[in-house]
Amino acid sequence: MNLSSNLNESHKGVLHRYGKYLPLTGDTPIFTLGEGDTPLVQSRRIADRLNCGALYFKLESCNPTGSFKDRGMVVVVAKAIEHGLDAVLCASTGNTSASAAAYAARCGLTAYVIIPGQNVAQGKLAQAIAYGAQILEIDGNFDQALSLAQAISEKHPIALVNSVNPYRIEGQKTAAFEIVDALGDAPDYLFIPVGNAGNITAYWRGFVEYHNLGVATQRPRMMGFQAAGAAPIVIGRPVEEPHTVASAIRIGNPASWKSALAAEDESGGAIDAVPDDEILEAYQLLAQEEGIFCEPASAITVAGLLKMSREGVDFSDKRIVCIITGNGLKDPDTAMKIPATLHKLPASLQDIEAEMGWA
Amino acid sequence: MNLSSNLNESHKGVLHRYGKYLPLTGDTPIFTLGEGDTPLVQSRRIADRLNCGALYFKLESCNPTGSFKDRGMVVVVAKAIEHGLDAVLCASTGNTSASAAAYAARCGLTAYVIIPGQNVAQGKLAQAIAYGAQILEIDGNFDQALSLAQAISEKHPIALVNSVNPYRIEGQKTAAFEIVDALGDAPDYLFIPVGNAGNITAYWRGFVEYHNLGVATQRPRMMGFQAAGAAPIVIGRPVEEPHTVASAIRIGNPASWKSALAAEDESGGAIDAVPDDEILEAYQLLAQEEGIFCEPASAITVAGLLKMSREGVDFSDKRIVCIITGNGLKDPDTAMKIPATLHKLPASLQDIEAEMGWA
Numbered sequence: 001m002n003l004s005s006n007l008n009e010s011h012k013g014v015l016h017r018y019g020k021y022l023p024l025t026g027d028t029p030i031f032t033l034g035e036g037d038t039p040l041v042q043s044r045r046i047a048d049r050l051n052c053g054a055l056y057f058k059l060e061s062c063n064p065t066g067s068f069k070d071r072g073m074v075v076v077v078a079k080a081i082e083h084g085l086d087a088v089l090c091a092s093t094g095n096t097s098a099s100a101a102a103y104a105a106r107c108g109l110t111a112y113v114i115i116p117g118q119n120v121a122q123g124k125l126a127q128a129i130a131y132g133a134q135i136l137e138i139d140g141n142f143d144q145a146l147s148l149a150q151a152i153s154e155k156h157p158i159a160l161v162n163s164v165n166p167y168r169i170e171g172q173k174t175a176a177f178e179i180v181d182a183l184g185d186a187p188d189y190l191f192i193p194v195g196n197a198g199n200i201t202a203y204w205r206g207f208v209e210y211h212n213l214g215v216a217t218q219r220p221r222m223m224g225f226q227a228a229g230a231a232p233i234v235i236g237r238p239v240e241e242p243h244t245v246a247s248a249i250r251i252g253n254p255a256s257w258k259s260a261l262a263a264e265d266e267s268g269g270a271i272d273a274v275p276d277d278e279i280l281e282a283y284q285l286l287a288q289e290e291g292i293f294c295e296p297a298s299a300i301t302v303a304g305l306l307k308m309s310r311e312g313v314d315f316s317d318k319r320i321v322c323i324i325t326g327n328g329l330k331d332p333d334t335a336m337k338i339p340a341t342l343h344k345l346p347a348s349l350q351d352i353e354a355e356m357g358w359a
Numbered sequence: 360m361n362l363s364s365n366l367n368e369s370h371k372g373v374l375h376r377y378g379k380y381l382p383l384t385g386d387t388p389i390f391t392l393g394e395g396d397t398p399l400v401q402s403r404r405i406a407d408r409l410n411c412g413a414l415y416f417k418l419e420s421c422n423p424t425g426s427f428k429d430r431g432m433v434v435v436v437a438k439a440i441e442h443g444l445d446a447v448l449c450a451s452t453g454n455t456s457a458s459a460a461a462y463a464a465r466c467g468l469t470a471y472v473i474i475p476g477q478n479v480a481q482g483k484l485a486q487a488i489a490y491g492a493q494i495l496e497i498d499g500n501f502d503q504a505l506s507l508a509q510a511i512s513e514k515h516p517i518a519l520v521n522s523v524n525p526y527r528i529e530g531q532k533t534a535a536f537e538i539v540d541a542l543g544d545a546p547d548y549l550f551i552p553v554g555n556a557g558n559i560t561a562y563w564r565g566f567v568e569y570h571n572l573g574v575a576t577q578r579p580r581m582m583g584f585q586a587a588g589a590a591p592i593v594i595g596r597p598v599e600e601p602h603t604v605a606s607a608i609r610i611g612n613p614a615s616w617k618s619a620l621a622a623e624d625e626s627g628g629a630i631d632a633v634p635d636d637e638i639l640e641a642y643q644l645l646a647q648e649e650g651i652f653c654e655p656a657s658a659i660t661v662a663g664l665l666k667m668s669r670e671g672v673d674f675s676d677k678r679i680v681c682i683i684t685g686n687g688l689k690d691p692d693t694a695m696k697i698p699a700t701l702h703k704l705p706a707s708l709q710d711i712e713a714e715m716g717w718a
Contacts, residue, residue, distance in 0.1 A: 013398075039391075107403070107650075125699070126691045127687070132646065288490060293486055335486070336488070342496060356495075356515070
């Protein structure tokens, strides 16, 4: 007996909701883990500070594995199944491996994750481990891990699900559709972290497609931000040893470099860098003034907005969206470094009252 | 200039979407952090294993602070502001403190969190710290912390936001509304973790209200589950020292004990217990067969369902919803104890191929 219902539109996921804009065929399986349809939350306090016309945060952190990667992963995994594959592969120590492992588990595929043995925080792997991925730890660095993953996928029947897979970008562009669908038009500016540069590429594609279809009357200026210690696109050459607290964008040689530059040029936007201390300042500001706890990479959008405001850009008649790419719980170590306001007291009413100013 | 838009219905939050069913007045501020409208995801593999008519998971883990608490917290904080208060207070080391701190931050209120100095995992506080809560660590246990919070809130102008605050239950009942709105009717069974018992109370209220209004033609059997080491309702007396891996339901003397029993009786349901090893088995099963990584307490719903199935209950013509109350990232320590499938290899194509079975 099948009692499955037609769930209302918002619960049906990226493949169902935006399938007509995706490279699906009659043989592509349609399923969802609840990805997409993420909240677009209006700023209550930072907008006032900056005198913005309107400022919104797109909470991609509310996706089922806690990051924007789920939008692309559902498309990649559906296409892998369509093509008769029973395994997926990626090189990743973070959000990509979590998402790949989750969607593979959901569909009964095997997920292989190649990780560099050097400098991997075990905590970053908690999700991949929980979802039951096969973890291959190599005696080498990330570039070697990605090269090996590419070599394996070229020789054997397995889907490479790093962002070099074009279906990833296709799925991720649906976030741009959602912003237009929610606001009724594209915003004036989109602020987005830039690491491997797949996401800025995907958003730009989504905005362009909706504009071409007449769903949006305009396209936003794409404002991409890299961490100062990992800013290859800004400085114009690969960075051998990228370093930043924002681990999700700690990339020295972005796979989608050219398309990121195209998004910048065609949109009249910019790709700029901000230092780690400004990222961490924005990270605390988002949590403490807006109630949004994100991974450090996501906070670079607000750091970039603050920088432009300091430089005199007038946003007073502009509508702005910042992309919150991942959940703060992904990186508890950075959260625990925030100075806590901790008061140690006896278990006494009087002492607590005194501490709270009711002496 | 105000460029705020009317966002589409799914993004407007609990106060807007279900305000007519909540104790709001013309003076209650309406705002959202993106809570509610969480995915209702259909089982792909566990349903087959159990021969269920249809099985769904309500991913409350996709709420902005990663748990169901956000639904009640937005109501509590809105009412606190309506009543002219500028601070909120709770005793909590987990999901409640995270949610209270986030909504307080969003609205510019101060959040005070009283925590017991004994046995607090620092990691559990990462969110409250990030959101900038004032943390009062007392030399005492949780019961003392809650008693002190109650005493403070009775004497001073501050909102107590633990689940003894009735607005919490009101907000949380909206999850039942969403399930009916998504499925077109109430399910036959609702499986839910029971700790302080506020959430089973809230869901039952929601289902009863929708049934009374004629929105649903039936009400589900409410199947509540406690951990065997923290099962006061099942054994019929408070548990002095509750113990379970499922920290979110590690409660020895539930605040909503009576209303949980009423939900059980009126719905023709049951409140039962399952041991920790079955909780952890279900926790891995959810992650590895459905791609749903939850906190251990949430997995008790599936553990309970598996138990009933083993006992011979026939679900073949039933529609079932399990409530996934919180995100697995809330409790990374438990995730890291899952045995990882980790293979250490040289950075060589040949070795990786051999490991993957392509020797």
